[in-house]
Amino acid sequence: MKHLTQEQVNELRAILLEMRRKILESAESQLKDPSNVKFEGGDEIDRADLETERFITFRIKDREAKLLHKIDYALMKMEMGTYGICENCGAQIPFERLKARPVTTMCIECKELEEEMEND
Numbered sequence: 001m002k003h004l005t006q007e008q009v010n011e012l013r014a015i016l017l018e019m020r021r022k023i024l025e026s027a028e029s030q031l032k033d034p035s036n037v038k039f040e041g042g043d044e045i046d047r048a049d050l051e052t053e054r055f056i057t058f059r060i061k062d063r064e065a066k067l068l069h070k071i072d073y074a075l076m077k078m079e080m081g082t083y084g085i086c087e088n089c090g091a092q093i094p095f096e097r098l099k100a101r102p103v104t105t106m107c108i109e110c111k112e113l114e115e116e117m118e119n120d
Contacts, residue, residue, distance in 0.1 A: 003092040004084050012095075013078060015102050020071045023064045070103035086110055 004012075077083040084093045088110035097108060106114065 004095060004098075008095050008098075009078060009083070012083075012098055012102050013075065015099070016071050016074055019102070020068065020075075023068050023071075026064065027061070067103065073105075074103050088114075 074083060084095075084098055085091070086093055086107040087105045089107065091107045091109075093104060093107050097104060104111070
């Protein structure tokens with residue numbers, strides 16, 4: 001992380017911790033949401049709408065869980081001193097990229113190459 005100043009690392013850590021806080025806050029409010037209670041009554045269309053809404057909610061929660069894992073991984077890498085280094089080629093990831101996507105593990109070149117390979 002020698003390419004990042006301590007001030008930059010602190011700023012990125014604060015961004016990651018805020019992202020983490022928002023995800024956990026959202027998950028907590030979801031647990032307290034009375035709409036999670038078993039559906040009683042209504043017709044098949046009402047039940048189908050509710051199930052569709054629940055499915056979408058679970059997909060969002062799945063994405064949030066994956067993001068939470070990435071956030072924790074980035075914070076761990078900060079502690080280890082390896083944050084901001086591309087896991088593919090070992091290049092330094094610019095601060096601007098890290099600020100835009102603080103959970104990234106690849107430089108822009110490696111990420112673009114990965115996406116090209118996925119699309120082929």
